Amino acid sequence: MTHRLTPKTVFLLTLPPLLWAGNAIVGRLVHDMLPPVLLNFLRWLIAFCILLPLAGPVFRRDAGMWRYWKQYALLGLLGIGMYNALQYMALQSSTPINVTLVASGMPVWMMLTGWLFFGVPVSRRQVAGAVLSIAGVVLVLARGEWRHVLELRLVAGDLFMILATIAWSLYSWLLTRAKEPAAIRADWAAFLLAQVAFGVLWSGGFAAGEWALGAIPVQWSWTLAAALVYVSVGPAVIAFRCWGAGVQAAGPSVGAFFVNLTPLFTALLSSAFLGEAPHGYHVAAFALIVGGIIVSARR
Incomplete structure (x- = not known):
C-alpha cells in the first residue's frame, strides 16, 4: 500500500493530538469526581448516542457489520475499551504532562508492533525521525533545561500509560488491515459506530468490575457534565474520525510521529490555563517534532 503525506493528511493527524491534549487535562481535572473506567464508559456511551442517528443502518442484518463482528470487537476492545480507560487510570496518580511523556514512546511501539506482528521492516529514516521527535518532546518536558529531565519520576499511572500505548499501537495497525463492506468503509460514522458498539460493551463490563471492587462515588456537577x-x-x-482517515492515508508508522505533538499541545494548553506565555523552547521543540515527522515520511 502506498502512503502519502498531503496537507489534508497533516491536518487529519494534527487535530487529534490537540484534542487528546485537552482530554488529558480534563481527565486529570475530574479524576476525583468519578472512577476512571466509568468515565471511559460514559464517554463512549454518549459518543454512541451521537453516532447512532448518523449511521444507525449499520446494525441492519444485511449491512455487513455482523459478518466481521470479531474484527470490530477487537478494534473496540483495543481502541475504546482499553486505551482511554488505561489513560484515565494513569491520570489518577500521574500528571497530564507525565502521561503524555510516556505516550511519546508511541513511534517506538508502533514500529515494534509493525515489525513483530505484521512483518513491516523498520527503516533508518524511521529511527532517525523517532530520535528527533522524542528529543522535541523531552525538550518541552524539561522546560528548556535538561536538568529537569532527571527530576522526572515514573509512578504506577505511567505503567498504565505504557499498556495503553501498546494497545493503541495494535489498534492503529489493525485499522489498516481491517476488512469490511465498501459501504461501511466509505461511511466514517458507520465504521466508527461499528467499533463503538462493541467498545461500549467492553467498557461497560470493565466499569461494572471497577464498581464491584469498590470505586469512589460519583460527584455530579455542571463541571463534570461539561467534561x-x-x-x-x-x-x-472527532479525533477518532480524523485519526482513522489520517492513518489510512499516511500509514501507522508515520501517524505515530504526530502523536508526539500531544505533549507539546499539553504544555501549551497548560500554559494557557496558567496564564503563562509560550517560551522559545516551545518553538524549538515544535521544529524537532515536525522534523522527525518529515524525516520519517520521506521516501
Whole structure:
C-alpha cells in the first residue's frame, strides 16, 4: 500500500493530538469526581448516542457489520475499551504532562508492533525521525533545561500509560488491515459506530468490575457534565474520525510521529490555563517534532 503525506493528511493527524491534549487535562481535572473506567464508559456511551442517528443502518442484518463482528470487537476492545480507560487510570496518580511523556514512546511501539506482528521492516529514516521527535518532546518536558529531565519520576499511572500505548499501537495497525463492506468503509460514522458498539460493551463490563471492587462515588456537577460532553465529542468522535482517515492515508508508522505533538499541545494548553506565555523552547521543540515527522515520511 502506498502512503502519502498531503496537507489534508497533516491536518487529519494534527487535530487529534490537540484534542487528546485537552482530554488529558480534563481527565486529570475530574479524576476525583468519578472512577476512571466509568468515565471511559460514559464517554463512549454518549459518543454512541451521537453516532447512532448518523449511521444507525449499520446494525441492519444485511449491512455487513455482523459478518466481521470479531474484527470490530477487537478494534473496540483495543481502541475504546482499553486505551482511554488505561489513560484515565494513569491520570489518577500521574500528571497530564507525565502521561503524555510516556505516550511519546508511541513511534517506538508502533514500529515494534509493525515489525513483530505484521512483518513491516523498520527503516533508518524511521529511527532517525523517532530520535528527533522524542528529543522535541523531552525538550518541552524539561522546560528548556535538561536538568529537569532527571527530576522526572515514573509512578504506577505511567505503567498504565505504557499498556495503553501498546494497545493503541495494535489498534492503529489493525485499522489498516481491517476488512469490511465498501459501504461501511466509505461511511466514517458507520465504521466508527461499528467499533463503538462493541467498545461500549467492553467498557461497560470493565466499569461494572471497577464498581464491584469498590470505586469512589460519583460527584455530579455542571463541571463534570461539561467534561463528559467535551471528551465524548472532541477526543472521541472527532479525533477518532480524523485519526482513522489520517492513518489510512499516511500509514501507522508515520501517524505515530504526530502523536508526539500531544505533549507539546499539553504544555501549551497548560500554559494557557496558567496564564503563562509560550517560551522559545516551545518553538524549538515544535521544529524537532515536525522534523522527525518529515524525516520519517520521506521516501
